[in-house]
Amino acid sequence: MVVEARKLSLVYPTADKPVTALSEVDLTIARGDFVSLIGPSGCGKTTLLRVIADLERPTSGQIAIEGMTPEQARLKRLYGYVFQAPALYPWRTVERNVMLPLEIMGIARAERQARAREQLERVGLSGFERKFPWQLSGGMQQRVSIARALALQPDLLLMDEPFGALDEITRDHLNLHLTQLWRATGKTCVFVTHSIAEAVFLSTRIVVMSPRPGRILDVIDCNSLPRERTLDIRESPEFAAIAHRVREGLKEGHSYDD
Numbered sequence: 001m002v003v004e005a006r007k008l009s010l011v012y013p014t015a016d017k018p019v020t021a022l023s024e025v026d027l028t029i030a031r032g033d034f035v036s037l038i039g040p041s042g043c044g045k046t047t048l049l050r051v052i053a054d055l056e057r058p059t060s061g062q063i064a065i066e067g068m069t070p071e072q073a074r075l076k077r078l079y080g081y082v083f084q085a086p087a088l089y090p091w092r093t094v095e096r097n098v099m100l101p102l103e104i105m106g107i108a109r110a111e112r113q114a115r116a117r118e119q120l121e122r123v124g125l126s127g128f129e130r131k132f133p134w135q136l137s138g139g140m141q142q143r144v145s146i147a148r149a150l151a152l153q154p155d156l157l158l159m160d161e162p163f164g165a166l167d168e169i170t171r172d173h174l175n176l177h178l179t180q181l182w183r184a185t186g187k188t189c190v191f192v193t194h195s196i197a198e199a200v201f202l203s204t205r206i207v208v209m210s211p212r213p214g215r216i217l218d219v220i221d222c223n224s225l226p227r228e229r230t231l232d233i234r235e236s237p238e239f240a241a242i243a244h245r246v247r248e249g250l251k252e253g254h255s256y257d258d
């Protein structure tokens with residue numbers, strides 16, 4: 001298992017009263033899975049992703065990443081993390097943004113550049129190496145941040161609503177791109193989203209979370225959909241059936257506020 005969490009709880013101590021963000025979460029993620037976390041705003045999706053990434057420590061429960069503690073996994077750079085906003089340095093070119101984590105790791109310049117170019121090609125940005133982030137669209141910037149996460153050659157890719165701020169057409173395009181990239185690389189992905197359609201389109205499994213404190217209400221298998229996904233699968237009855245089950249799960253948690 002790439003991720004194994006047992007009875008994971010996390011309470012944020014705040015000035016007035018403690019906030020329970022996660023409550024007894026059990027989750028296992030196998031190699032090559034694409035798992036989406038979906039749930040209402042504030043239900044603890046980002047917190048769960050941050051616990052996997054060792055950016056937060058759980059208050060109780062256990063979590064292992066490839067059999068290691070999250071800290072060991074972080075130090076071994078087993079994961080790449082893509083944030084909600086692209087978080088690129090405006091004074092660095094696209095290529096030098098992708099090279100930055102490799103620079104920090106002390107990787108030689110030639111290798112850094114080769115890896116950055118390879119990953120930029122993977123996300124369809126060959127030819128943009130020397131541009132600055134502000135010369136690119138929002139969708140392209142987010143592809144740069146995916147390339148940056150991939151440049152570390154992680155086993156696990158953690159993505160926190162990477163396409164949330166983009167228009168629907170760009171989002172469709174990037175979803176298609178991401179599913180192709182996932183198939184080509186065989187990476188394990190954990191993806192936070194608010195969008196039912198996006199979760200169904202991308203995932204092998206969807207984890208439906210309750211409003212705060214975040215608990216897991218349902219884990220939905222998406223393998224009735226073909227592994228190779230094209231945008232037209234969204235018109236299929238299998239797609240509709242899975243989307244329906246996600247919606248029902250969210251409703252059960254009294255969280256469906258559309």
Ligand SMILES: Nc1ncnc2c1ncn2[C@@H]1O[C@H](COP(=O)(O)OP(=O)(O)OP(=O)(O)O)[C@@H](O)[C@H]1O
Nearest residue numbers: 012014019021040041042043044045046047048212
């Ligand atoms: N550092 C913190 N200190 C105190 N409370 C926090 C902290 N970080 C998050 N919270 C609270 O914990 C709960 C879960 O937050 P989290 O960001 O994990 O939710 P989310 O599901 O990712 O939300 P969204 O979909 O809006 O991004 C929220 O109520 C949030 O206000």
